[in-house]
Amino acid sequence: MKKKHLLSGVMALLVSVALCACGGDKNAEGTSAGSQAAQSQDTTAEESSNTLSEGTPVPGGSVVFGMTQDLASLDPHIDTDAGTRDVVFNLYEGLVKPASDGSFMPAVASDYTVSDDAKVYTFTLRDGITFHDGTPVTIEDVKYSIDRYAEIQGESSAFSIVSETVIVDDRTLEVHLNESYTELLPMMTVAIIPASNEDPAGNPIGTGPFRYVSYTPGQNIVLEKYDGYWQEGVPSLDRVEFKFIADVDTAFVELQAGTIDIMKYLTAAQAETLGDSYNIYEGSMNLVHAMYLNSSYEPLSKTGVRQALCYGVDRNAINNFLFGGKSHLIGSHMIPAMSVYYEPEAENVYTYDPEKAKELLAEAGYPDGFDLTITVPSSYSQHVDTAQIIADELSQIGVRVTINQVEWSTWLSDVYQGGDFQATVIGFDGTLAPSDWLLKYKTGHAKNFMHYSNTSYDEVFDKAYAAVNQEEKAEYYKEAQMILAEDAAAVYIEDPVNLVAVSKKFGGYTFYPTAAEDMSLLYQVEQQ
């Protein structure tokens, strides 16, 4: 379930070849060996990571990637969390796969065309591509995979736009849609798996650069290089282990001890205490970090009140305090890395202005403020800390905040599924399809846990969704973001910076604007 916009895989190739040149000689053949330049939107990130010293690649070697969560499922067609998608990115590929610049490159398909009305997508199977067990990928496997995914997703999912898949010949598959839709490519990253495999979760077989070796619940998953991978020259490493560690502090100790080689989501303080045997890469978490508001809760149903909250929260203070000022402040529900659709204007709709906030509250009929409970998942310190800063700031405009910390499971069932909350601080991820980010604000949508409703937003969103012309589509999505900003659908804060520590034994760490930890581009560095 990784997705995105641009239709040109060839462009991705060209761009990455260019990036390859400036990043030094890494993976000679790697199609997207663009290394650190992934966050092309975030110039500061790009510069700082380009200055990192990376030595000469040496083939072979093994890496241990530390993560603080276990995998949800190895079955690629079951919806999972970003952490799991980070890992299985190395195992599975779709007809197309995301490149580090957010475009799509052909993977299991070698080529594709889109009909003018964007209702029929035609994919050509790549010659000679094989599964990890050595068997060739057939067009039946491709059809089976897409159909299986559609069935698991069910009729209420976004994937139901696919009406049928048609095998034209043994190298060609047509995907027919119910209506015109140009955001299909992100969905075509759905993993292609062999139809003959009866246990995809227990015995994962894909076409990715690494193949499955073992999985021990609560401990680790081990992958090894797949020699028959269709891209020449990658992967460089022989073995990859993703190690699951109980908590962030323990993980950090293991990083210092050299037990793990890579750890992401470091705090600014942690990054500073690390010695010089690590490179710190700066990317972004690709999250819309915000205080989400329940529009059905009385004071919050008024636009003026929500705007007052936006004026009353100092995004800079949160960014400085939690991320050393390195995060990208946002003003609507889209991440900057989605450059084609991102509306930078939204960032400037509100400035920190407590006086204005008080005025707005008074106008809305709450001159003395009101009570607000912010429910946050306790296991995520960045959300809890953010809520505390917000509570302190809002007390200055008369809003009396109570913070209610709940377990993640409780948050999922009560807040997200039940819609039973007043405000919550959380970060939303999304796929490379812009609709995936913005859909949750549509009136009555299943994922609209905020009970947000705005007819002009619904209209603009529908236009954007249906638009076939790329520029028109982007314009509508930008307009939709401005509506969310001006209507103060939520108190948007930032796309948090992602500080990744990588042992100097390795080079080529690459950020993606979606959930992917691409270990195929990582390589061992010659030791002095």
Added chain:
Amino acid sequence: MKYFIKKLITLIITLLVISFLSFAAFSVIPGDAALSRLGKDATKEQLLALREEMGLTDPLPERYVRWLKGAVQGDFGESYRYEGITVQSLLEEPLFVTVLLSGIALLMILVFSIPLGIASARFSGKWLDVVTNQISQIIMAVPPFFLGMILTYVFGLTLHLFQPGKFISPRESFWKSVEYLIFPAVAIALPKIAMVVKFLRNSVLAQLSQDYVRTAFSKGNTSSGVLYGHVLKNAMIPVVTFLAMVIAEILAGSIVVEQVFSVPGIGRLLISSILNRDYPVVQAIVLYVTAVVVIINFVVDILYQLLDPRVRSV
């Protein structure tokens, strides 16, 4: 024999009550196993289907009876969190690791605390006693997880005597796995050693002031003879009770310490299972731990009889 049967019935009743309570607890607290596994992006159909599959739609008593039927036959079902993996296979290795860790910790406690406790009593008021007493006082005040962090920094990151997180499965190499578990075991054992030393010392001192000690001396026993032949046997009775409690605490302590040292034991599994609402796993762990505690109490009762024949007639 009658005594044994009585104890066995107590064990069964305890297990039944505990298992029902933990079963009921999970239906009271918020959270949903199906939702935990599927996450934010799950559609309504997927959720309903999975709930159905997990049997979560049935009423509580029905689910409990079904679980009980399986459990009696040693079948704890499948994990909710890990699709297609049985609870038994999930528990096997962590259970072994925790038993190993607890065993090493218990061994440390016995080996260090009993000689130290006796020595402290024997040289009561002398420098050995004073020093032991002071150190015990300090160590007792430190919680195991904090001790674990200190040990990790000092012996792991600074002195490099072990590599934090580099646990080797006992299946790969038993002795390497034992080697890694030494420091976690120290973190669990140290505070307990301090307690047992203090307890044993006071117990021995209390016995030394008894009349029978004077009698023993008057019969011509040496001070060692009195101590090992008469006093220790009596002094050990309360200590054995205390040790039984300590074993239960070792289990509890290992849950915390396993997190700090990244030891893949049942403690870590228990915590993640609770967070993921993986009831079948939690039920099985709770059952195992309860059984261990109850059985240890039973063993202690038997030990009493060996140490003190008067108990038998009661």
